[in-house]
Amino acid sequence: MTKNTIGSIFFLVFSSFYFFNVFSIKKMPGSQFEVMTASTFPFYIGLAGIIVSLMILIFSLIKKDDNDFLTLKYLKTLDFKTTLYFVIAMIFYGFTIRTLGFIISTIIFLLIGFLLLKEKNIKRILLISCGVSIGFYLLLNNVLGVYIDPGMLYEYFLGEQS
Numbered sequence: 001m002t003k004n005t006i007g008s009i010f011f012l013v014f015s016s017f018y019f020f021n022v023f024s025i026k027k028m029p030g031s032q033f034e035v036m037t038a039s040t041f042p043f044y045i046g047l048a049g050i051i052v053s054l055m056i057l058i059f060s061l062i063k064k065d066d067n068d069f070l071t072l073k074y075l076k077t078l079d080f081k082t083t084l085y086f087v088i089a090m091i092f093y094g095f096t097i098r099t100l101g102f103i104i105s106t107i108i109f110l111l112i113g114f115l116l117l118k119e120k121n122i123k124r125i126l127l128i129s130c131g132v133s134i135g136f137y138l139l140l141n142n143v144l145g146v147y148i149d150p151g152m153l154y155e156y157f158l159g160e161q162s
Contacts, residue, residue, distance in 0.1 A: 002060055004056055004057075004059070004060035005057065005060040005061065007056070008053045008054075008056035008057035008060060009053075009057065011049065011052075011053040011056070012049075012050065012053035012054065012057060014049070015046055015049030015050045015052075015053055016046075016050060018042070018045070018046045018049065019043070019046030019047060019049070019050055020046075022039050022042045022043045022046055023039070025038050025039040025042065026038070027039065082116055082117075085112075085116050086113065086116060089109060089112045089113065089116070090109075092108075092109070092112075093105055093106075093108075093109040096108070097151070098149070098151060098152065099151060099152050099153060100151050100152075100153050101149070101150045101151025101152075101153055101154050102133075102137055102148045102149070102150070102151065103133050103134060103137050103150075104151070104153065105151075106129075106132070106133035106136070106137075107129045107130055107133045110125075110128070110129035110132060110133065111125060111126075111129050114128070114129065
């Protein structure tokens with residue numbers, strides 16, 4: 001099996017799991033006739049993931065590379081430590097997004113990601129992390145109308161309940 005075959009099988013399983021869980025997303029009462037609901041975007045992401053992974057799987061089976069990559073020599077070249085750190089960073093992000101809020105948690109997650117990828121320019125790291133986080137928040141809240149909870153830290157300092 002080639003890298004593309006194993007990767008596409010893994011991506012197909014993940015996309016299928018994601019797609020079938022979209023149907024368990026609860027909809028707001030009375031939103032059955034709306035064009036955009038909470039499950040619209042995840043539905044199309046899951047569907048696109050399944051289609052792309054099937055295409056990659058078919059093309060990788062047609063091409064038939066004879067490169068065996070699951071050898072010990074190849075596995076030693078992979079950076080499992082960085083991957084583990086990214087998984088820990090994602091778990092941290094998942095646990096802190098409710099407390100710190102979307103913007104602060106996303107900035108911290110992106111900062112950690114850039115540092116794990118060995119980016120040296122601190123100015124670029126801060127600019128991109130803050131810009132992407134705030135820009136995505138504004139896009140979701142103001143343009144798409146998707147409410148994102150500001151977090152318990154925001155509520156604590158402003159004394160408001162969301």
